Amino acid sequence: MVKAERKPVQEIFDAINGYGKVLNVGCGGCVSVCLVGGQKEVNALNAELKVHLEKAGIRKRIDGYTVERQCNESFLKELDSKAPEYDCLVSMACGAGVQHMAQRFSKIPVHPVVNTVSIGIDKDLGMYEERCRACGHCVLGYTGGICPVTRCAKGLFNGPCGGTNGDNCEISNEIPCAWLDIYKRLKNQDRLGDILKVRPHMEWQNQSPRTIIQEPYERRYLA
Numbered sequence: 001m002v003k004a005e006r007k008p009v010q011e012i013f014d015a016i017n018g019y020g021k022v023l024n025v026g027c028g029g030c031v032s033v034c035l036v037g038g039q040k041e042v043n044a045l046n047a048e049l050k051v052h053l054e055k056a057g058i059r060k061r062i063d064g065y066t067v068e069r070q071c072n073e074s075f076l077k078e079l080d081s082k083a084p085e086y087d088c089l090v091s092m093a094c095g096a097g098v099q100h101m102a103q104r105f106s107k108i109p110v111h112p113v114v115n116t117v118s119i120g121i122d123k124d125l126g127m128y129e130e131r132c133r134a135c136g137h138c139v140l141g142y143t144g145g146i147c148p149v150t151r152c153a154k155g156l157f158n159g160p161c162g163g164t165n166g167d168n169c170e171i172s173n174e175i176p177c178a179w180l181d182i183y184k185r186l187k188n189q190d191r192l193g194d195i196l197k198v199r200p201h202m203e204w205q206n207q208s209p210r211t212i213i214q215e216p217y218e219r220r221y222l223a
């Protein structure tokens with residue numbers, strides 16, 4: 001799932017400076033699961049902002065509302081009558097949700113209040129670890145299920161860089177070399193032949209926004 005972390009309160013405070021009525025919009029999707037942008041966090045942020053405002057002697061109305069998912073039109077339209085009442089919207093969703101809301105309510109300034117960090121796994125309550133950067137060319141099947149884009153400092157697709165420092169990455173003695181781990185995993189599975197299969201290099205040149213259509217829906221959208 002997408003993982004995010006909240007911006008410092010001062011940055012949020014500065015972003016809403018000058019707006020009289022602010023609606024803080026949470027998202028019940030990934031950001032809610034990673035405990036940064038659901039209704040509970042909307043309430044907590046609003047309470048924190050109100051304390052700051054009071055200390056600064058500023059009068060401002062800050063309300064909160066959480067939609068099930070900001071990245072989906074049918075949920076976002078719940079805000080159609082509410083959003084225009086405000087001078088500014090702040091979003092606790094990931095970057096996709098923020099952009100979706102900014103597009104739907106294009107006359108109202110929208111500010112993100114979280115930084116979208118990664119696609120990752122839950123390590124523990126409130127602790128997450130990045131596992132995927134959505135490169136669009138997944139090679140996990142050849143790398144023993146270890147992502148070379150996320151785990152290797154250079155995002156190499158075809159073996160180590162040559163700078164490997166013992167068992168570690170050349171950038172740090174505390175970060176294991178991703179390709180050594182891939183080698184060990186494949187060896188363990190008796191699949192070392194896969195490490196010799198040269199993969200096409202990453203198509204970084206394809207930097208336009210990608211639209212994803214799942215195969216069963218192709219006839220509906222690509223006919």
Ligand code: SF4
Binds near residue numbers: 132134137
């Ligand atoms: S190779 Fe890594 S970054 Fe690319 S899709 Fe697979 S897991 Fe994600």
Ligand code: SF4
Binds near residue numbers: 156168
């Ligand atoms: S040492 Fe290993 S993890 Fe680090 S950049 Fe080189 S191949 Fe990648």
